[in-house]
Amino acid sequence: MASVDSTGSSISSRLRSGDLLHAGLAVTLLLGVWCVGGLEVSTGKVSFLRAMNGSTVLLPCTYSSCIGIKNLYFRWDYNDNGTMIKLCDAVIPVEGIEPKVNVEHSRVEFVGTSKGNNISILLWNITFDDEGEYVCFARNPKEKNRNHSAIYTLIVVDQLKEADNTLTVIIVSVLGGVIGLVIIVMVIKALVVHFLLKDDEKNKECLVSSSGNDNTENGLSGAKADNKTTPKA
Structure with a gap:
């Protein structure tokens, strides 16, 4: 009997372990589905800008991660006919800590902030040579170096059409x-x-006044007739 109880207890323990394992897998799958997007960068709903020659433009970019960041690396590049020219790059240690940005272009200024997951840049005094594709890239070691990029297209014109x-x-x-x-x-x-x-x-x-006049005339004629026919006493 002791052996049977021991066997039964062992089987029950295995069943409980199996249930816990299944529950753990289910939670893991749910978290995986929830975090399926992982690290993402975005240049906004409109991925292009038409700007006048000589103006200053904002090249927008934001990042997001469902599990947070650690030592997030980001970089801006300009696609010069297939050759990627680095404009700036930096590492954000953790959320809320501002990065030390390495700017490698004289007319580029970093205007983002890690508090808003913003890694946007300004491009001053644009020329026609600045027209083309700008790539915002990020890599998150916390997600096994998952990386993502987004393209923003700049179109330079002489004047904006009304x-x-x-x-x-x-x-x-x-x-x-x-x-x-x-x-x-x-x-x-x-x-x-x-x-x-x-x-x-x-x-x-008019109708009321006319009716009143008729009644008055009829009354007077009647009175006169009565006076004439009344016999003398």
């Missing part, structure tokens, strides 16, 4: 005209109704 608002002006003018016409119609209708009501009131007054 938006053609002709269609908008036409639509607004038509709507304004229609609204004005409706208001005029409503005003005319209100005036017509007002004058018609006044005419009705005058007609009613």
Whole structure:
């Protein structure tokens, strides 16, 4: 019996261990699904910019990680016909610690902050030679050196084209005209109704006064007739 109890206890212990293992795997899978994105960098919803020659532009980039960062390495490069030219790079030790940025371009300024997961840069006094693709790259050792990059395209022009608002002006003018016409119609209708009501009131007054006069005349003639037919005492 002791051996049976021992065997049963051993089997029960194994079952519990198996349940714990399955539960652990399930939690791991759930965490894996939740963190499936891992490290990501983004240059925003619009990944290009059209700017005037001689202006200063912001090249935006932010990073995110579901498990946090440690010694996050980031870099900005300019794609010069297939040759990647480094503009700046740095390492962020942990979240909230500002990095010491190594800038390798005279017109580049780092304006990001680790407190906002921001690694954006400014490019001063752009020229037509600055047109092209800018690559924001990051690598997170905390995620087994997982890395990610995003491309931001800069288009340099002589002058920015003014938006053609002709269609908008036409639509607004038509709507304004229609609204004005409706208001005029409503005003005319209100005036017509007002004058018609006044005419009705005058007609009613005329009918009442005419009816009163008729009754008065009929009463007087009746009285005269009665006086004539009354016999003398």
